[in-house]
Amino acid sequence: MTKIEKQRVTLFLSSSLLKKAKIQSIIEEKSLTALIEKSLLRYLPKKIIPKKNFI
Numbered sequence: 001m002t003k004i005e006k007q008r009v010t011l012f013l014s015s016s017l018l019k020k021a022k023i024q025s026i027i028e029e030k031s032l033t034a035l036i037e038k039s040l041l042r043y044l045p046k047k048i049i050p051k052k053n054f055i
Contacts, residue, residue, distance in 0.1 A: 013021075025035040 022032060023034060025032045028035060030038075
C-alpha cells in the first residue's frame with residue numbers, strides 16, 4: 001500500500017461556500033477534505049507548465 005503524503009492548509013472561504021461544501025460532502029458521504037481534493041483535481045489541468053519567469 002502506498003501512503004500519500006498530505007499537508008495541512010488554512011483557507012479563507014465565504015461562509016456560504018463552506019456551507020455548500022459541507023452539505024455536499026454529507027450528501028456524497030465523503031469528508032470535506034476528500035470533496036475539496038476531488039474538486040481541485042477536476043478543476044486543475046493534468047499537466048502544469050510554468051512560465052520561465054515563474055520559478
